[in-house]
Amino acid sequence: xxxxxxxxxxxxxxxxxxxxxxxxxxxxxxxxxxxxxxxxxxxxxxxxxxxxxxxxxxxxxxxxxxxxxxxxxxxxxxxxxxxxxxxxxxxxxxxxxxxxxxxxxxxxxx
Numbered sequence: 001x002x003x004x005x006x007x008x009x010x011x012x013x014x015x016x017x018x019x020x021x022x023x024x025x026x027x028x029x030x031x032x033x034x035x036x037x038x039x040x041x042x043x044x045x046x047x048x049x050x051x052x053x054x055x056x057x058x059x060x061x062x063x064x065x066x067x068x069x070x071x072x073x074x075x076x077x078x079x080x081x082x083x084x085x086x087x088x089x090x091x092x093x094x095x096x097x098x099x100x101x102x103x104x105x106x107x108x109x110x
Contacts, residue, residue, distance in 0.1 A: 002031055007045040014047070014088060015040060017095040018102060037105040039098065041067055041080040048080035049101035052108060056081070058097065065079070 008023050008030055015021050015032055022033045023042075028029035035099045041048040048067045051059055059081040066077040 003042050003045055008042060011042050011047045013014060015098050016104065017091050018098040019098055020023055029095055034098075034102055037102065039101040039105050041066055041078070045105070047083045048078075049077050049097060050104045050108070051081045051101070052104040055097075058100070059078040059084075079104075 011030075012021050012023050012032060015034070018034055018039075020034070021039075022030050029041060029042045029043035031038045032042065038052050046067075048060075050057075062084040064082045064084055067082070068075050068077045070076075079107065083097070087097055093098070
């Protein structure tokens with residue numbers, strides 16, 4: 001899941017519209033955290049936001065897909081879905097989607 005340092009910086013800057021974020025390397029990719037919870041995953045220079053049943057329809061409507069990796073017996077899909085490209089050009093929309101990812105992450109901790 002190699003990711004370039006430049007993309008890590010870019011993704012962190014994009015999500016900083018939500019407030020302070022930190023990037024931590026993990027499993028060959030990186031996690032982006034806000035207020036101590038992981039709201040995004042970076043893998044192969046692609047940004048994925050945390051998704052649950054509440055915000056999944058937003059991603060499905062855009063034709064986005066979850067991050068998937070090869071498990072021991074079958075592919076495993078995670079609860080992080082690819083960000084649509086147009087969000088990178090719309091800070092207000094990115095803030096809204098990031099806030100929903102943060103809310104999904106908080107719900108997942110309960």
